[in-house]
Amino acid sequence: MKKQSWKKYSEKKLPFNLLKNKIKKLFKRNAVKEYNTGKIRKKLNVSNSKGQIHEILKILLKENFITITGHGNYVFNGINKAKNRKLPYAGDKKKVFYTGIVDKTKTGAGYIIVKELPYDVYVNNRYMMTAMDGDKVKVELLFSKRGSKNDGRIVEIIKRAKTQFIGTFRNFGNYASVTVTGVKDELEIFIQDYDRENIKGGSKVFAEITEWRGTKNPIPWGRIINSLDDYEQNDIEMKSILINNGFKLEFSEEVLAEADKLPKEITEEEISKRRDFRDTLTITIDPDTAKDFDDALSIRYLDNGNIEVGIHIADVSHYVKPGTELDKEAYDQSTSVYLVDRVDPMLPEILSNELCSLRPDEESLTFSAVFEFNKNLNIVKRWFGKTIIHSDRRFAYEEAQEIMDNNEGDYAKELIQLNTIAKKLRKDRFKKGSIDFNTEEVKFKLDEKGKPIGLYVKERKDAHLLVEDFMLLANKEVAAFIVGKSKAKEIPFVYRVHDLPDPDKLLDFANFAKEFGVKLKLDTPEQVAKSFTELSKRSEEDEALKMLIPLALRTMSKAIYTSDNIGHYGLGFEKYTHFTSPIRRYADVLVHRILEMNLKGTKRVDKAALEDKCRHISEQERKAITAERESIKYKQVEFITDHIGEVFDGVVTGFIAKGMFVEIIESKVEGMVEFNTLDQVYILDESNLKVVGKKDGDVIKIGDKIRIRVKDADLQRRRVDFELAEEGE
DSSP, rough: OOOOOOTTTTTTTTHHHHHHHHHHHHHHHHHTTTBBBHHHHHHTTTTOOOOHHHHHHHHHTTTTTTETTTSEEEOOEEEEEETTOOOOOOOSSSOOOOEEEEEETTTEEEEEOTSSSOOEEOOOGGGOOOTTTTEEEEEEEOTTBGGGGGGGEEEEEEESSOOOOEEEEOSSSSSSEEEEEOSOOOOOOESSOOOOOTOOOEEEEEEEEEEEESSOOOOEEEEEEEEEETTTTHHHHHHHHHHHOOSSSSSHHHHHHHHHTTTOOOHHHHHHHHOOOOSHHHHHHHOOOOOOOOOOEEEEEEEEEEEEEEEEOOOHHSOOTTTHHHHHHHHHHHHHOOSSSEOOOOSIIIIIIIIIIOOSEEEEEEEEEEEEEEETTTEEEEEEEEEEBOOOEEEEEEEHHHHHHHSSSTTHHHHHHHHHHHHHHHHHHHHHHEEEEEOOEEEEEOOOOOOOEEEOOOOHHHHHHHHHHHHHHHHHHHHHHHHHHHHOOOOOOOOEEEEEOOOHHHHHHHHHTTTTOOOOOOOSSSHHHHHHHHHHHHHHHHHHGHHHHHHHHTTTTEEEESOOOOTTTTTTTTTOOOOOOOBBBHHHHHHHHHHHHSSOOOOOOOOOHHHHHHHHHHHHHHHHHHHOOOOOOHHHHHHHGTTTEEEEEEEEEEESSEEEEEEETTTTEEEEEEGGSSSSSSOOOOTSSSEETTTTTOEEEOOEEEEEEEEEEOOOOOOOOOOETTTTT
């Protein structure tokens, strides 16, 4: 993955040669995109005349650096060095095909993620065939007169991401169907054979697509695996979210049998291979409801006056070996999925809650990162390796916080010392460019049946941050260790990377933030990071600025896994990986394996194969995030159904052509106020950050506070409708 280059927004009119170099970089960076003089001027944010830009384009044409397309635009004519071939461009008469993964949008269109291309291929809804989110497809590149908004069409579905779904059964007499609804995919599976006596219309069922019939417009046909009538509604909905996002509800018999055969006892032979921390004070700090504990901290005061801190991670790779059924299924899922009321684990319970859980008063096998801090709390020594620990105490976050606040309780001295070191790590991180986004996380109070009876925003105190900072330290230092060993020859590795913000989104956001009295400095990535951190701090004191935080986050790139290290912009780290959660992330399992291979020598894995795994893991992570958000949305809608007709204070959070999204300040429930319910037509600004009334010029912008009434709540569609409250309500 090539790191995105940075554009200085302060640039206006550039000298001829500098402008020429900028234009060349633009074409090379966006190798298959078409540009004209106007687009170039806007993209580079320069005030040079179109005539001057046109002169440069004529020179680049003579130099054969670019070529002109059939639409009067210009496109890069260079060589893709990695493949030693020309990239396709609009003037090519030969059809160009690629294989990629579908990232479907709510509108039914999609982006095809193609690893060979520096951009995602957009596919209009009418060219999607029957592709669903996550499917592996063959896409043909297109170049329309409208530019890159319609630049591909799917010509073949190579592999389906999922075949099993939960939906609503409907009986039509001589045939039946199962209707599946989701955030990204909606489909109807036709059924011929089913249990006519026990499955009735309107039932929720677990179904599987067995074939697609037809050639021009294929239709899915399948079978019903079982009826879900005996399940609670909440249970059905949560299972639907998991299944419809491509996650399994149960482990296969082969996986469970393999897990049951794993050794339960730790042998003396295994202990002899490890560094022994059993006599070193070791604790875990986790949520009160946690069932698995995959990280622990140890602290020891050394004779030289220094302090040794160990970050101990469950040694999952000791139990999950490459090529086993356990490994295959863990890789297939790649991540545990955390819904509001349950966890869909990556590993069977015997591993996640027993063998690899660092439970108190038990010996556990771990993989550790150990650091020695001097009296100034600077790191003077590092060590990585396999260990054995004995957890002395399990703390809930609230319990640890109370002890630190009162300087009284079990291991108060050690907790306060760990917190002091964590604060120093945090301060250093922010000083070097880490962005502090103080985002709000919604939590639910549920009754015994899983129905939400209250919502609240989770507090992040020192106890949470303490654990977080030590985990960040371990992740950063493990990546630095591998990079250090790669100086002679690269060691392919799994990095967690985060590219620079999107320049165009950033500029739109900066202009919008000015309306709130917030001025962002955009000349360098470091200035942007500092501006965002300052904004986050100000938002803690100024409620109006809180709405800018999610907008700032939208300018950011998505963090992904890749074998190409470009650093992590958001954290301000040049080297970063994920080492600290192998119970719930397969990426960490891979990191453990590669780290172990290279502790005593230099060993390499196949980089291309590793990159394919990184892509799969990133895709699974994206699906898990979608599932988690769907469960939160469902619970929010379920909560608000008991408040139809009530009036609340809300804040505008976004716009689409149809209406504006409003979030209830107290409960964080989001719904829509449709524009057709208002007293005039509103036009959406091109920035999508505000709307303007056509009749009187009234402006509604993100962050505006309004009073709304809950009009309707649709659990099936997971949608809440608001209307503006009457004046005085």
